Amino acid sequence: xxxxxxxYYSGSGNTGKVADFxxxxxxxxxxxxxxxxxxxxxxxxxxLWCDGIALGAxxxxxxxxxxxxxxxxxxxxxxxxxxxxxxxxxxxxxxGWGGGAELNCQALMTVMMIYGFLVxxxxxxxxxxxxxxxxxxxxxxxxxxxxxDSPRRLGRRLxxxxxxxxxxxxxxxxxxxxxxxxxxSLD
Amino acid sequence: xxxxxxxYYSGSGNTGKVADFxxxxxxxxxxxxxxxxxxxxxxxxxxLWCDGIALGAxxxxxxxxxxxxxxxxxxxxxxxxxxxxxxxxxxxxxxGWGGGAELNCQALMTVMMIYGFLVxxxxxxxxxxxxxxxxxxxxxxxxxxxxxDSPRRLGRRLxxxxxxxxxxxxxxxxxxxxxxxxxxSLD
Amino acid sequence: xxxxxxxYYSGSGNTGKVADFxxxxxxxxxxxxxxxxxxxxxxxxxxLWCDGIALGAxxxxxxxxxxxxxxxxxxxxxxxxxxxxxxxxxxxxxxGWGGGAELNCQALMTVMMIYGFLVxxxxxxxxxxxxxxxxxxxxxxxxxxxxxDSPRRLGRRLxxxxxxxxxxxxxxxxxxxxxxxxxxSLD
Amino acid sequence: xxxxxxxYYSGSGNTGKVADFxxxxxxxxxxxxxxxxxxxxxxxxxxLWCDGIALGAxxxxxxxxxxxxxxxxxxxxxxxxxxxxxxxxxxxxxxGWGGGAELNCQALMTVMMIYGFLVxxxxxxxxxxxxxxxxxxxxxxxxxxxxxDSPRRLGRRLxxxxxxxxxxxxxxxxxxxxxxxxxxSLD
Numbered sequence: 001x002x003x004x005x006x007x008y009y010s011g012s013g014n015t016g017k018v019a020d021f022x023x024x025x026x027x028x029x030x031x032x033x034x035x036x037x038x039x040x041x042x043x044x045x046x047x048l049w050c051d052g053i054a055l056g057a058x059x060x061x062x063x064x065x066x067x068x069x070x071x072x073x074x075x076x077x078x079x080x081x082x083x084x085x086x087x088x089x090x091x092x093x094x095x096g097w098g099g100g101a102e103l104n105c106q107a108l109m110t111v112m113m114i115y116g117f118l119v120x121x122x123x124x125x126x127x128x129x130x131x132x133x134x135x136x137x138x139x140x141x142x143x144x145x146x147x148x149d150s151p152r153r154l155g156r157r158l159x160x161x162x163x164x165x166x167x168x169x170x171x172x173x174x175x176x177x178x179x180x181x182x183x184x185s186l187d
Numbered sequence: 188x189x190x191x192x193x194x195y196y197s198g199s200g201n202t203g204k205v206a207d208f209x210x211x212x213x214x215x216x217x218x219x220x221x222x223x224x225x226x227x228x229x230x231x232x233x234x235l236w237c238d239g240i241a242l243g244a245x246x247x248x249x250x251x252x253x254x255x256x257x258x259x260x261x262x263x264x265x266x267x268x269x270x271x272x273x274x275x276x277x278x279x280x281x282x283g284w285g286g287g288a289e290l291n292c293q294a295l296m297t298v299m300m301i302y303g304f305l306v307x308x309x310x311x312x313x314x315x316x317x318x319x320x321x322x323x324x325x326x327x328x329x330x331x332x333x334x335x336d337s338p339r340r341l342g343r344r345l346x347x348x349x350x351x352x353x354x355x356x357x358x359x360x361x362x363x364x365x366x367x368x369x370x371x372s373l374d
Numbered sequence: 375x376x377x378x379x380x381x382y383y384s385g386s387g388n389t390g391k392v393a394d395f396x397x398x399x400x401x402x403x404x405x406x407x408x409x410x411x412x413x414x415x416x417x418x419x420x421x422l423w424c425d426g427i428a429l430g431a432x433x434x435x436x437x438x439x440x441x442x443x444x445x446x447x448x449x450x451x452x453x454x455x456x457x458x459x460x461x462x463x464x465x466x467x468x469x470g471w472g473g474g475a476e477l478n479c480q481a482l483m484t485v486m487m488i489y490g491f492l493v494x495x496x497x498x499x500x501x502x503x504x505x506x507x508x509x510x511x512x513x514x515x516x517x518x519x520x521x522x523d524s525p526r527r528l529g530r531r532l533x534x535x536x537x538x539x540x541x542x543x544x545x546x547x548x549x550x551x552x553x554x555x556x557x558x559s560l561d
Numbered sequence: 562x563x564x565x566x567x568x569y570y571s572g573s574g575n576t577g578k579v580a581d582f583x584x585x586x587x588x589x590x591x592x593x594x595x596x597x598x599x600x601x602x603x604x605x606x607x608x609l610w611c612d613g614i615a616l617g618a619x620x621x622x623x624x625x626x627x628x629x630x631x632x633x634x635x636x637x638x639x640x641x642x643x644x645x646x647x648x649x650x651x652x653x654x655x656x657g658w659g660g661g662a663e664l665n666c667q668a669l670m671t672v673m674m675i676y677g678f679l680v681x682x683x684x685x686x687x688x689x690x691x692x693x694x695x696x697x698x699x700x701x702x703x704x705x706x707x708x709x710d711s712p713r714r715l716g717r718r719l720x721x722x723x724x725x726x727x728x729x730x731x732x733x734x735x736x737x738x739x740x741x742x743x744x745x746s747l748d
Binding site: 084121164173 | 641642643645646667671674675676677679680682683694695726727729734735742743
């Protein structure tokens with residue numbers, strides 16, 4: 001079984017909703033166990049348990065909220081250098097488009113990289129003019145179809161990489177597993 | 188007169204349209220001379236001329252297109268270290284939301300910083316859930332009101348900082364000049 | 375008088391030492407008042423007071439320590455949108471070269487940008503192979519001459535921009551004030 | 562056999578030397594085929610061939626030199642969306658410490674991420690106060706032991722991840738393969 005952790009901080013509740021969609025997508029891949037935890041519920045043991053992690057937060061002042069940062073600065077610090085090789089990706093909400101969610105995803109991935117994780121974005125589009133190249137970014141509450149599909153796709157891709165690389169199930173590689181990657185022809 | 192250069196690269200034409208809106212906004216501030224040039228028309232003399240610059244490009248592979256980068260790597264290189272203190276900001280188009288335009292703006296500002304420029308984003312919102320905290324970001328062609336207002340606001344803010352700091356006209360400071368910064372009450 | 379705030383968080387004491395060198399450099403520019411505060415001493419009133427700020431922190435997990443981030447997330451939040459136009463720069467320590475101090479400076483500048491600050495790096499070299507293009511970066515404790523000169527230069531440049539742009543003393547512009555910018559000929 | 566490509570651009574020759582050390586380290590892992598190419602020699606076929614790539618360049622104006630960017634913008638563009646899942650890392654030279662090499666590595670990884678690659682840094686230190694958390698960064702020519710060990714470690718880690726995840730040889734995982742990761746005790 002691939003083990004996926006969706007770890008988030010949410011102030012208003014919006015990022016919590018996005019986290020649930022990430023988890024939904026992660027569960028689409030067979031033989032994957034998915035756990036969702038907020039940063040107030042999580043412990044280092046949850047991170048140690050997982051093969052892959054989707055890390056999410058609202059964009060506070062262009063970057064990671066202090067509540068999420070504290071977890072990685074303090075709780076995870078004793079494990080630094082000992083948990084290399086997990087697979088990670090990011091999701092972020094923001095007050096409006098252009099509000100820094102991509103920069104926040106980049107910061108979240110930077111934190112994961114220093115723990116030795118391999119991080120990724122998603123080439124796929126989930127609708128015209130809607131993608132998640134550096135992680136899922138949402139403005140406000142996820143309401144439209146595309147705002148729900150983006151986090152689902154992120155979670156699904158995470159489970160696909162975990163299945164392919166950690167579990168060795170090559171048939172789950174996104175280039176061969178046959179799942180739709182673009183809602184329209186690129187040609 | 189404040190001197191503002193809007194410098195852009197455009198492949199499809201979308202970024203060129205955004206550049207025109209930036210120039211429109213820049214011209215809203217009295218006593219400001221605005222020049223718009225594509226990277227194929229520009230010379231180092233145009234950059235030397237200006238007090239402030241808005242630098243824009245489509246997001247190619249998550250960052251600055253090589254055509255724009257070449258200008259700063261090659262044409263501007265002899266002037267490095269000699270043009271410090273100009274004021275700069277960025278704008279970027281992308282194939283879809285989440286497509287890297289914020290990262291592209293960040294990269295464009297990184298280039299300006301190494302030339303000693305002071306760079307800025309805009310705190311204002313131009314519509315609900317639409318802002319330009321790290322520069323204007325647009326998905327595809329600018330069509331809706333908010334997609335035209337974002338680059339206008341960017342250009343206007345650039346002219347305001349040039350007027351305030353380079354020209355010494357303190358009455359143009361965004362906190363005192365009386366122009367609308369938010370389309371609705373923040374309270 | 376130009377008003378400069380050096381605001382830092384320090385765990386081991388190294389960043390506190392760097393902060394003192396930044397303050398030393400900031401005081402080199404005539405008619406500048408310099409205040410140094412750690413994040414546990416500072417209040418929003420200090421930030422409101424200043425014209426320019428040098429923001430510094432150790433690099434914790436590739437980014438801003440939660441203690442510093444909390445100040446900007448919580449204490450400063452009520453002032454967001456009301457303090458635009460200050461001038462900012464960053465400094466960071468790290469466990470070793472390649473340890474993320476540039477990324478940390480970038481994150482610190484991102485926070486300042488969302489508050490509407492104009493941020494800058496320094497084109498100058500302070501020694502051969504030692505610069506501060508995106509802010510001062512130091513590995514461990516600042517001990518060598520170049521590790522003390524880098525933060526001094528950062529502080530001095532901050533005071534120069536404050537004098538030039540906020541105070542309107544054009545003779546303090548780094549391109550004309552006659553202070554040494556490179557310890558050797560670039561030609 | 563794991564297939565590793567070391568792809569670089571070099572102006573002065575320094576980055577080319579670093580590339581050779583990366584290749585040396587990559588070859589330390591058994592059953593790994595390593596190819597080194599400059600951007601003027603490489604073709605899309607080389608990228609398609611590899612399982613993992615180390616991408617390197619000098620830091621030009623804080624980011625990727627246009628010559629390297631053009632390759633990914635133009636030559637690789639037809640393959641976008643079709644080569645997901647490769648493993649990538651970055652290395653960069655710079656004129657001096659603080660000169661932007663970390664930001665350049667970040668930009669290089671951003672390019673790789675948009676092609677669907679999983680990117681990583683290295684938790685290990687190669688000497689006291691010398692690490693490669695976001696890729697190898699060197700100031701000028703690599704001369705000292707630690708400046709040669711950093712790129713070697715980067716290449717070795719790349720081959721280890723390729724062996725572990727692409728080839729399925731779990732005994733090559735850095736946490737279990739027994740190779741030295743720190744030159745001194747962390748405790």
